[in-house]
Amino acid sequence: MRYDKGRKDASRSRIMEVAANRFRGDGIAASGLATIMKDAGLTNGAFYPHFQSKADLVRESMASALETQSQQLQQALASGGLELAMAMYLSPEHRDHPQTGCASAALLPEIARQSPETRALYTEKLLTLVHQLAKNLPPRTRDREGVALGVFAALIGALQLARAVEGTELSDCILAAGADAARALIQPRQKHEAS
Amino acid sequence: MRYDKGRKDASRSRIMEVAANRFRGDGIAASGLATIMKDAGLTNGAFYPHFQSKADLVRESMASALETQSQQLQQALASGGLELAMAMYLSPEHRDHPQTGCASAALLPEIARQSPETRALYTEKLLTLVHQLAKNLPPRTRDREGVALGVFAALIGALQLARAVEGTELSDCILAAGADAARALIQPRQKHEAS
DNA sequence: AATATCACATTATGATCATAATGCAATAGT
DNA sequence: ACTATTGCATTATGATCATAATGTGATATT
Numbered sequence A, B: 001m002r003y004d005k006g007r008k009d010a011s012r013s014r015i016m017e018v019a020a021n022r023f024r025g026d027g028i029a030a031s032g033l034a035t036i037m038k039d040a041g042l043t044n045g046a047f048y049p050h051f052q053s054k055a056d057l058v059r060e061s062m063a064s065a066l067e068t069q070s071q072q073l074q075q076a077l078a079s080g081g082l083e084l085a086m087a088m089y090l091s092p093e094h095r096d097h098p099q100t101g102c103a104s105a106a107l108l109p110e111i112a113r114q115s116p117e118t119r120a121l122y123t124e125k126l127l128t129l130v131h132q133l134a135k136n137l138p139p140r141t142r143d144r145e146g147v148a149l150g151v152f153a154a155l156i157g158a159l160q161l162a163r164a165v166e167g168t169e170l171s172d173c174i175l176a177a178g179a180d181a182a183r184a185l186i187q188p189r190q191k192h193e194a195s
Numbered sequence C: 001a002a003t004a005t006c007a008c009a010t011t012a013t014g015a016t017c018a019t020a021a022t023g024c025a026a027t028a029g030t
Numbered sequence D: 001a002c003t004a005t006t007g008c009a010t011t012a013t014g015a016t017c018a019t020a021a022t023g024t025g026a027t028a029t030t
Helices: A007-026 A033-039 A054-089 A092-096 A103-111 A116-135 A144-164 A168-186 B007-026 B033-039 B054-089 B092-096 B103-111 B116-135 B144-164 B168-186
Strands: none
Touching (some): A007 A033, A007 A054, A007 A103, A054 A103, A092 A168, A103 A116, A103 A144, A103 B144, A116 A144, A116 B144, A144 A168, A144 B103, A144 B116, A144 B144, A144 B168, A168 B144, A168 B168, B033 B054, B054 B103, B054 B116, B054 B168, B092 B168, B116 B144
């Protein structure tokens, strides 16, 4: 190696971090590589030694963001349980900072349009998050994975709605409604036998 | 008027319909005007007599798609109630055809990045949908609007997740989990007094 | 000290982007 | 029949897109 031992790795992680933030903030398709590289303190030409293509960067930075989210979730669960984790997810702070928040809430429809490989990687990381939630559901809950999926879906939808509407008041209402829904879903109660 | 009375209007609606489908299918940022115009049987130049800008087209086609959705929801509610409406929303058919499906599920994160005017228009149409759901909740439901918001959030989140993951089996599971969650949420039951 | 190597910069490519100016052919009003 | 109007096509603009070829300066190895 001619340069510092870890220099390339450092650049690479910087690119990935900048990209993850920009993708979540502005969307994948709307984010150009030139801007990402500039924000990382580099130029156009330095991109391809690090990644094969934009799709490659998307895949890796998405995975990295999801792993970080998994760690943060673990901390929240450890310190305050599901209640705290859900409260943090539907907080105004999270709503107002999509760049550093949940990649699912910021990017799900775009992820659905990515390559099968990217979606397979997303699936893997998603299941990790869902398992983490499932393990922290109340003791007697049935169909833990299913309930956890339903809770996560409600959280994602509520956060997205809160970000999309105009008007802080309504947006706050949506966060509250999402929290109510999530709370209702985790109450242990048997299903599948209505009417 | 020198041309057929309704010719310009016909072209305009064709552009809007094509655009609404393409935006939902490929995303707003990823959809170019040239392609949209070609699909509408016209060329680049014919765009600006009809719309002031791409943002203008986004706003109008989004509103149109939401109004159509509102009508379809009304029909479903009338013929089969909330159960049918929810089942249709989380059906494999809806999952597999985002171009003609729910604009919220296909575009929410991108809508959140649009101008305040566009988001205000989205807010208006969203509230219409939520009111329609609220009116069809079971008789004794409290906080009808809040519950309806929670249900819609869960539906949107589940549909997006089902579209993003790789693997039909898992995707079907997510649809089922979303349906379970929505069903659980519409069971009349008092809230706000846990623990 | 010399040299080989590599991270990154510079610059180039051709496509596509949103937007705009101009041109033309068709028709409605006279 | 003439003419003014207009819906759309043609073509142009400059920006930005992802990707790629080439250049260069710093340094680790020798």
